[in-house]
Amino acid sequence: MSATILEARHINKYFHDPVTTQVLNDVTFSVKKGEFVSIVGKSGCGKSTLLYILSTMDTDYEGELLIDNEYMTNKKESQLARIRNEKIGFVFQFHYLLNEFTVLKNVMLPGLKLGNRSANEVEHKAMEWLRVLGIEHVAHKMANQVSGGEKQRVAIARSLINDPHIIMGDEPTGNLDKKNSELVFNIFKELAEEYKQTLLIVTHDPAFAEGTQRIIEMEDGKIIKQ
Numbered sequence: 448m449s450a451t452i453l454e455a456r457h458i459n460k461y462f463h464d465p466v467t468t469q470v471l472n473d474v475t476f477s478v479k480k481g482e483f484v485s486i487v488g489k490s491g492c493g494k495s496t497l498l499y500i501l502s503t504m505d506t507d508y509e510g511e512l513l514i515d516n517e518y519m520t521n522k523k524e525s526q527l528a529r530i531r532n533e534k535i536g537f538v539f540q541f542h543y544l545l546n547e548f549t550v551l552k553n554v555m556l557p558g559l560k561l562g563n564r565s566a567n568e569v570e571h572k573a574m575e576w577l578r579v580l581g582i583e584h585v586a587h588k589m590a591n592q593v594s595g596g597e598k599q600r601v602a603i604a605r606s607l608i609n610d611p612h613i614i615m616g617d618e619p620t621g622n623l624d625k626k627n628s629e630l631v632f633n634i635f636k637e638l639a640e641e642y643k644q645t646l647l648i649v650t651h652d653p654a655f656a657e658g659t660q661r662i663i664e665m666e667d668g669k670i671i672k673q
Contacts, residue, residue: 449479451516452612452645453501458510460496460668470496471508472668478613478647483639485656486649488665494649495617497665501647502535502615503527515612532561536606538648540618543602544590550601551577551586558608569608576604580634596627603634607644614638616648620655632658 460471471493478484486494499505501512503519506527512519514534519527544553551573558569577583580600585593593601599619606614616635620628632655638644639660648659656662664672 449481451477452480452482452514453478453647454511454513454516455497455501456511456513458497458500458508458512460493460500460505460508470668471500474510474668474670476663476670476673478645480612480645481639481643483635483646483660484648484663485659485661486647486663486665487651487653487656490651492665493668494665498615498617498647498649502537503531529561532557533563533609534612536609536611536614538599538602538606538614538616538619540621544598544605546589546591548590549587550582550590550593550597553590553601554604554608557605561609563609573604573608576607577601580604596623596630599623599627599631600634603631607638611644613645613647616646616650618649618651620650620652628652628655 454477456475458471458474459469462468462470474497486497488494500508514530519530551570554573554577555569558564558572559566564572574583574586577586580603582597582600585597590598590601620631623631635646635648636658639646650656662672663670
């Protein structure tokens with residue numbers, strides 16, 4: 448029996464602008480260790496809003512969120528920031544790499560910030576992930592000197608540097624061509640199967656979702672299938 452890494456219980460979310468609209472309605476589900484899960488649904492159904500709550504970046508909601516069996520509610524922002532850095536890896540549609548740094552330094556940054564390892568250990572680990580992802584040859588290039596597909600792989604390496612309990616992705620292939628989308632999907636699949644990495648990915652791409660172990664389907668702020 449796999450451990451539960453993430454659990455959402457009866458999550459409701461409202462926007463007040465200027466009328467009150469409910470954007471998430473009684474969202475309840477859990478993700479177990481090593482699961483590769485996708486969240487799908489039409490634009491505006493609440494997928495990204497939900498991901499921001501699950502990633503602890505949005506704390507204005509009703510209900511309960513547990514990461515690694517720990518309640519996220521009523522925690523201070525500094526506590527949440529540490530949990531985010533330690534337990535959650537992020538991959539967004541845009542890679543958000545810092546152009547003034549090399550690829551290697553970009554991957555190292557969250558590890559240096561967490562401070563659990565020496566700079567040498569963080570660098571060694573960063574190189575290992577770049578090697579696994581097939582881009583160790585760009586390690587010493589500046590971030591703006593590598594291709595779009597390579598940038599997204601750098602972002603994936605960066606998300607893995609602190610051994611996160613879960614990787615969350617918001618349309619990680621949304622900005623890539625078919626070849627690079629497939630490459631990124633295969634990386635995620637390998638992470639789940641070989642490394643038992645837990646993945647929760649919001650996607651518009653039906654082919655991507657079909658390849659995941661489980662699909663959570665949303666409509667009008669509700670989960671209609673999981």
